[in-house]
Amino acid sequence: AKITFNHAGGDVDVLEVEPGTSLMRAAVTNGVAGIVGECGGQAMCATCHVYVREEYLDALPEISDDEDEMLDCTVEERTDRSRLGCQVTVGEGLDAVEVDLPESQV
C-alpha cells in the first residue's frame, strides 16, 4: 500500500508499506520527519497528527472516542481532515492514502 506524506515545507515522501501498517508506524520506521508517535500508537499523545487529503476521507475507519479526545489536544489546529496517524492503517479498503503533515507536533 502506498502512503504519500506532504511536509509543511513542501517536501514529499512516498512510502510503499505492508498492508496493516499504520501511518505513524510507517513514518517512524522509515525516518519520515514530521510524525513523532510518542505514545507508540496508543492514541494517547497526539504527536502523530495528520491532515488526510479530502479524496481519502470516506475510506477511513470511524474516529473512536479515544481518538476524538486526543484530536482536541493536537499542537496544530484540528480540522475536518485531522486524524491520528496511529489510528489509520493502510491495507483493506485503503490501498493508498495521502496526507499533509502539520508544521509541528510538539
Ligand code: FES
Ligand atoms: Fe500517540 Fe498516535 S502515536 S496518539
